Structure formats: structure tokens, C-alpha cells
Amino acid sequence: MALPVFETREDPGPNFVNLLVRSGASPFEPLCASGSELSSKGMTFPHGTTIAALRYADGIVMAGDRRATEGNFIAHRRIEKVFAADRYSVVGIAGAAGPAVEMVRLFQTQLEHYEKVEGVNLSLEGKANQLSQMIRANLSMAMQGLVIVPLFAGWDLQRKTGRIFTYDVTGGRYEEVAYHAIGSGGKDARTTIKLGIKEEMSRTDAVSLAISALYEAADEDSATGGPDLIRGIYPIVATVDRTGFSKLTDTEVAAASQAVITLKRSAGEAQ
Amino acid sequence: MTVPFYVAPEQVMKDRADYARKGISRGRSLIGSIYKDGILLTAENPSRSLHKVSEIYDRIAFAGVGKYNEFDQLRVAGIRHADTKGFTYSRDDVDARSLANVYAQYLGQVFTHEMKPMEVEILVAELGIDEFPSQLFHILYDGTVMDESRFSVLGGDSESISERFGADYQPDWSLEVALGAAVRALGGPERDLGPRDLEVAILSKNNGRRAFDRLGYPALESLL
Numbered sequence: 001m002a003l004p005v006f007e008t009r010e011d012p013g014p015n016f017v018n019l020l021v022r023s024g025a026s027p028f029e030p031l032c033a034s035g036s037e038l039s040s041k042g043m044t045f046p047h048g049t050t051i052a053a054l055r056y057a058d059g060i061v062m063a064g065d066r067r068a069t070e071g072n073f074i075a076h077r078r079i080e081k082v083f084a085a086d087r088y089s090v091v092g093i094a095g096a097a098g099p100a101v102e103m104v105r106l107f108q109t110q111l112e113h114y115e116k117v118e119g120v121n122l123s124l125e126g127k128a129n130q131l132s133q134m135i136r137a138n139l140s141m142a143m144q145g146l147v148i149v150p151l152f153a154g155w156d157l158q159r160k161t162g163r164i165f166t167y168d169v170t171g172g173r174y175e176e177v178a179y180h181a182i183g184s185g186g187k188d189a190r191t192t193i194k195l196g197i198k199e200e201m202s203r204t205d206a207v208s209l210a211i212s213a214l215y216e217a218a219d220e221d222s223a224t225g226g227p228d229l230i231r232g233i234y235p236i237v238a239t240v241d242r243t244g245f246s247k248l249t250d251t252e253v254a255a256a257s258q259a260v261i262t263l264k265r266s267a268g269e270a271q
Numbered sequence: 272m273t274v275p276f277y278v279a280p281e282q283v284m285k286d287r288a289d290y291a292r293k294g295i296s297r298g299r300s301l302i303g304s305i306y307k308d309g310i311l312l313t314a315e316n317p318s319r320s321l322h323k324v325s326e327i328y329d330r331i332a333f334a335g336v337g338k339y340n341e342f343d344q345l346r347v348a349g350i351r352h353a354d355t356k357g358f359t360y361s362r363d364d365v366d367a368r369s370l371a372n373v374y375a376q377y378l379g380q381v382f383t384h385e386m387k388p389m390e391v392e393i394l395v396a397e398l399g400i401d402e403f404p405s406q407l408f409h410i411l412y413d414g415t416v417m418d419e420s421r422f423s424v425l426g427g428d429s430e431s432i433s434e435r436f437g438a439d440y441q442p443d444w445s446l447e448v449a450l451g452a453a454v455r456a457l458g459g460p461e462r463d464l465g466p467r468d469l470e471v472a473i474l475s476k477n478n479g480r481r482a483f484d485r486l487g488y489p490a491l492e493s494l495l
Binding site: 001002004005020023105106109112113116119 | 345351356357376
């Protein structure tokens with residue numbers, strides 16, 4: 001590999017995607033020329049399911065279940081769908097798992113690339129817009145059934161607040177006020193958060209509410225995985241506040257999940 | 272028909288080398304040195320925003336002296352090379368040796384084929400991991416590569432600075448002692464450099480995945 005040096009006019013700047021395109025390795029080429037849906041050819045591939053995020057007093061929390069499904073089969077029980085995008089933001093993914101995880105890797109590289117080349121961090125809004133452009137660039141793959149819908153959240157260093165962004169398949173970017181959930185169990189997760197959310201929640205309460213939201217989603221949606229007590233598989237939960245991204249340990253999430261389960265058990269069979 | 276003057280190839284190369292060296296010697300020097308917890312990069316640089324030392328990848332840093340626009344172009348190209356490689360293969364596959372080689376090839380190519388050589392000297396530093404030791408690759412304007420396992424001095428006055436620094440050098444120095452020695456070596460017997468005259472960064476084993484860290488003015492003041 002030669003040193004990537006460009007003529008001034010061709011310089012890709014701090015944009016990593018542009019760099020890949022200039023180097024002839026664009027990450028957004030359609031998979032096949034015909035453009036028809038992969039599922040119409042009988043092809044199946046894993047899908048990620050439910051991600052929930054909400055704001056609390058000092059930041060935001062995002063949680064994702066661990067299941068990937070392929071049609072009516074469980075493809076993976078331990079997939080991770082919530083990632084640190086950089087030090088101050090987090091991204092969760094629903095949709096076609098393969099290209100979605102690849103997009104997260106591209107997004108992480110892009111944010112770090114910008115930071116290193118320019119010597120400063122992108123603003124949170126700049127990061128959200130970058131993700132939007134990547135989703136739009138993926139549109140031809142989405143037309144073939146490889147739809148990727150992320151949920152993005154982070155700490156805005158300029159405004160000193162946590163913010164949550166949602167996307168549609170065309171790259172449309174929408175900012176949420178306090179919470180959102182995406183994926184097949186998203187509706188149930190949203191309802192749970194809507195009923196439990198309060199102003200200025202503590203981190204512990206927000207984590208607990210996010211885990212309850214995933215629990216209720218798993219209760220209603222077969223594609224969402226609930227806490228697996230036998231194998232010890234629990235949701236991935238991460239928070240972002242003024243000190244940056246931090247992922248809860250398995251022990252912490254297990255304890256919070258147990259508390260939710262104990263509470264549910266007390267309601268008995270009435271629920 | 273005009274006949275071009277014959278100039279011996281030795282003379283052409285010597286002229287180019289002199290030109291590059293002259294450009295480099297105008298700037299101030301820097302020291303890259305291995306200490307107990309990693310690598311310390313100390314540059315004499317009064318500017319707060321035009322950096323001589325920067326991050327390339329998780330465990331790799333870059334430092335350059337000479338003409339700013341030229342070594343900055345190399346810095347950005349290095350980040351592009353490392354990020355592309357890390358994205359295509361994996362983060363573990365990005366290493367300083369291969370980066371030093373592409374730098375050397377590029378500088379060698381420019382030295383022999385372009386109108387003028389680049390007036391730069393650069394350093395690629397890689398923090399060691401497990402049994403692999405930390406390494407410093409010092410690359411000259413003509414593509415000559417030297418690898419160092421102790422310290423490396425770049426810039427015009429490198430010989431005398433190297434002598435001063437080498438006399439005290441210890442590989443298991445603490446950050447504080449290593450920095451003090453580097454600042455004294457850069458300043459020499461006549462000048463006393465303060466935190467405002469310096470640009471300092473470390474690649475430290477205690478920093479997690481991204482080992483690079485800039486030491487700002489308050490940190491420098493307390494260390495010196």
C-alpha cells in the first residue's frame with residue numbers, strides 16, 4: 001500500500017468515506033446489479049431487533065437486547081448492537097445485522113479520523129449528520145432489503161446536554177425530546193418508557209427503565225431476546241454523560257435485570 | 272540546438288541534500304524518547320495550534336520538524352494510511368514499521384524525482400505491547416530510515432542535543448525526570464525553556480486503547 005497522498009484538488013479532507021471512495025474502495029456499492037430484494041430470491045440473513053434510549057438528569061442511556069433473528073429462527077443469542085461511536089456518543093443498530101455492524105465500524109473510524117486529521121472533535125450535530133449521510137448512501141442496498149436503522153445519542157459538549165437522534169431509511173434525521181426505541185420491539189419499548197419516564201431521573205432509575213423497556217419488548221415481540229438467566233446473557237447497556245461513554249458491566253446489568261424480574265414476579269399471573 | 276550543461280549525479284544529489292538540510296536546520300528540534308511507561312515526545316514549539324507532534328493510531332504517534340506544510344501533509348497521509356489499513360484488516364494489523372516504510376518510499380521518491388526534496392525530518396513512534404518493545408523510526412528527507420530503541424533527536428541542532436541528552440539517558444526514567452532531561456537538552460546551556468515554549472505528548476501504557484495524550488500547559492507546569 002503506497003502512502004495516500006492526493007493532489008490539492010482531489011484531497012478528501014478529513015472525511016474517511018471520501019478517502020475510501022477516492023482510493024477506489026467505496027463501501028456503498030450495491031451488492032448485485034439486478035436490484036431486486038434478496039428475500040425474493042429466498043436469501044435470509046440475520047436481523048438485529050430492539051434498541052431503546054432515554055435521557056436522564058446527567059446524560060443519556062442506551063440499551064439493546066442480544067438477539068439476532070433470521071426469519072423465525074434465532075440466528076445469534078449474544079450479538080452486541082450498542083457501540084461507543086466515540087468518547088462522547090453511542091450508536092445502536094436495528095435491521096440487517098451484517099451491513100449495520102459494518103456501518104458502525106465505518107462510523108467509528110470516520111469520527112476518529114476526523115478528530116485526528118483536524119485536531120478537534122466533530123460537534124454532536126456534525127456526528128449525527130455524518131451518520132445520516134451514511135444511511136442515505138446505503139439506500140441502494142436498502143432497496144434490496146438490507147435496511148439499516150440506527151439510533152444515535154450522545155453528550156453535546158457545546159450545549160452541555162444529552163441528545164437523542166433517530167433516522168429513517170432515506171437518511172432523514174430527527175431529534176427526540178426525551179426517549180425513543182427502534183426495531184421490531186420498539187413500539188412496546190417506547191410505551192414502557194413513556195409510562196415510566198420522569199423529569200431529571202437518576203442514572204440508576206434510567207438504566208432500570210431501559211432494561212424494563214427491553215423486558216416488555218421481549219415479552220411481546222418474538223424477535224427480541226429477554227434476559228437469559230440460564231446462559232447469563234443480559235442486554236448491553238451504556239450511558240454517556242459529561243465524563244463520556246461508559247458501558248455497564250455484566251454484573252451491574254445482571255443485578256438491574258434481576259430487580260426488574262423480581263418486580264414483575266410480584267405482579268404474579270395477573271400481568 | 273542548445274546542449275544542456277552536464278552535471279554529475281553526485282553533485283545533483285549533494286545539492287538537493289544541502290537544500291533540504293538547510294531548510295530543516297532553520298526550525299527548532301524535538302526529542303522522542305522511551306521512558307518507563309511509554310514514549311515521550313518533546314518539541315520546542317511556541318505555537319499552541321500548529322502541532323509538530325500528533326496521533327496517528329492507537330499506539331502510534333508522529334512528530335515532524337522542518338517545513339510545516341510539508342510534514343503536516345505527511346502526518347495526514349499517515350493517518351489515512353493507518354485508518355484505511357485498520358478498517359480494511361483489523362486494528363491489530365496497523366504497525367509503525369510498515370508506516371515508516373511507506374514514508375521512506377515516498378520521501379525517497381520525492382527526493383530523486385521531484386523538483387525539490389521535502390525539507391522535513393519525521394519520527395514514527397510506536398508504543399510496545401507485551402514482549403514487543405517500543406520503537407522509534409527516524410526518517411530523513413531522502414528516505415533514509417533509522418530505527419532507535421532508546422531515543423531520537425530531530426532537527427538542525429540534533430548532534431549537540433543528542434550528546435547532552437544521551438549523557439543522562441535512562442530507559443526506566445519516570446515521566447517527570449525524562450521530561451526534565453529533554454527540556455534541558457533542547458535548551459542547552461544558554462537557554463531556559465518554560466512550559467509555554469514546549470509541545471509535549473506521550474504514548475502511555477496507562478491510557479487504554481488510544482495511548483496518545485497531549486500534555487497541556489497546566490500539566491507541563493506541574494511536571495517541570
